[in-house]
Amino acid sequence: MSGWDDLYPLPVLPSWLPGTAVAIVSLHLIQKLFFPYFWADLRYLLKVLTYGLRVEMYRLQGRIVTILDKFVKLAEKQPHKPFLIYEGKVHTYRDVDRRSNRIAQVFLHHGALKKSDTVALLMSNEPDFIHVWFGLAKLGCVVAFLNFNVRSRSLLHCVSSCEPKILVVGADLLGTLEEILPNLQKDLSVWIMTKDSTFPSVHTLLDKIEAASEDPVPVNRRSANNLKSSVLYIFTSGTTGLPKAAVISHMQVLKGAAGLWAFGATAEDIIYITLPLYHSAASLLGIGGCIELGATCVLKKKFSASQFWSDCKKYNVTVIQYIGELCRYLCSQPVKEGEKNHKVRLAVGNGVRNDVWREFLGRFGPVKICEFYGATEGNICFMNHTGKIGSVGRTNFFYKARLVFSFPKSMRRTPSLVTLAIRDTQKRNYSVRWKGENVATTEVSDVIVMLDFIQEVNVYGVSVPDHEGKAGMASLILKQNTSLDLEQMYKQVVTYLPSYACPLFLRVQKKMEMTGTFKQQKLRLVDEGFNPSTITDPLYFLDNSKKAYVLLTKEVYELILFGKMKL
Secondary structure (H helix, E strand, C coil): CHHHHHHHCCCCCCCCHHHHHHHHHHHHHHHHHHCCHHHHHHHHHHHHHHHHHHHHHHHHCCCCCCCCHHHHHHHHCCCCCEEECCCEEEEEEHHHHHHHHHHHHHHHHHHCCCCEEEEEEECCCCCCHHHHHHHCCCCCCCCEEECCCCCHHHHHHHHHHHCCCCCEEHHHHHHHHHHHHCCCCCCCCCEECCCCCCCCCCCEEEHHHHCCCCCCCCCCHHCCCCCCEEEEEECCCCCCCCEEEEEEEEEEEEEEHHHHCCCCCCCCCEECCCCCCCCHHHHHHHHHHHHHHHCEECCCCCCCCCHHHHHHHCCCCCCEEEEHHHHHHHHHHCCCCCCCCCCEEEEEEECHHHHHHHHHHHHHCEEEEEEEEEECCCCEECCCCCCCCCCCCCHHHHHHHHHCCCCCHHHCCCCCCCCCCCCCCCCCEEEECCCCEHHHHHHHHHHHHCCCEEEEEEEEEEEECCCCCEEEEEEEEECCCCCCCCCHHHHHHHHHHHHHCCCCCEEECCCEEEEECCECCCCHHHHHHHHHCCCCCCCEEEEEEEEEECCCCCHHHHHCCCCCCCC
């Protein structure tokens, strides 16, 4: 053997190779241990950068490409592909393009609208919502989406705050229009989606659409000079006060529309939209996302937990959207056979609790759930693209390296994001201010919901005569077969909350009121206050002199009103 070794000596490894190998293995182990999502984050970042680079290239070439431009191009490229399926009827890309042209022609010939004028849209989920939206956008108008669940004073506030030239109302919302019509500004032109009208000085739209031309309006009417220019007003849900209009630019629409693509959806997907179109999740992420992909969407008039999975099977849905408590509603439905026999592979939304997330996967199969957080009026978005349970269970490695932000401590206990603190950005936080201190409603809710007899909590602020700020009030839903333990409630809040954050009033309800996007409704509760003469629910008051919650009687209520009860 020694002879062979002399003839064919074994190669000697370079001295640096073993050390390098050890370093590589060590780095790999460190990455797996401390940065397990490094490569997933990198792939996602590269995808986002690619999209941003594409938009920037268009800009440098002098081409401003909006989501509407993309839709029109798709209508030419794939005219016969279904864009929208509603109550079994298919609307192709060409169908939607041509009907939106008709609507644009109606308002063009009416002559009341100029480029950049605002038009308010009060319609429920139906194809004509999209037709009117696109038709007005083709005229270069800014469209304000009004929440059809908002009524009376709040709705009038929304209409007046966006200063529209025209208000378009759906046929099924004429009752809502009747409530506000006498108080609308006199120079506002009102149009309704019907062929005839019993309202004085109200225009009909449906008859004029049918008689209008399908020819496109001049392209220069819709062309945008800047992606930062406004294109939509989308109102917040009104959970903490009067709804507020968030100004949405072309760029924000493009970013929202890229969400489904970023999560892995493709042109072959069929997207199920049950959320209201006035909400950014449905309009930007849903409809906009469908356009970005060139895909098909199934639009539902209103979310139905009992029909959800049967619709998914009927239309071969592959991507679903959710928000708020929608997933919990689905899990609360009676168990049926074959619940996993569907084609849904991706669910995109926010607000699902960790326990509901696990139950959803166990019951309905391996659906990839992608949570994101991005307020309509916000300037940053967090997307859980890895499927890790928890809406913000972790932060992107590269986000942490580049941006300055923080999650509140409550994020470590709950999956719902409360506040982001961002450098050079105005801090936005919904709170109740009492005794000169800001009180985070979520913090109070987190403390109360830990009690074993509490099912759900909604914390808000109410006005008390001759007192500045808002006094804390908690609406409670008790678990089945339990009763309210006032002694335990008192101990809980005084132990875990500062004195100024302890709710002064409690209200026990049988059912939690929700907004159209499955968020807790606060506005109506705020307006109702804590008057036992007008509220039939049991009410309680935090009597500091007795160190206990006591029944809020009419006598106690009057003592509070006249300042004879120390708060």
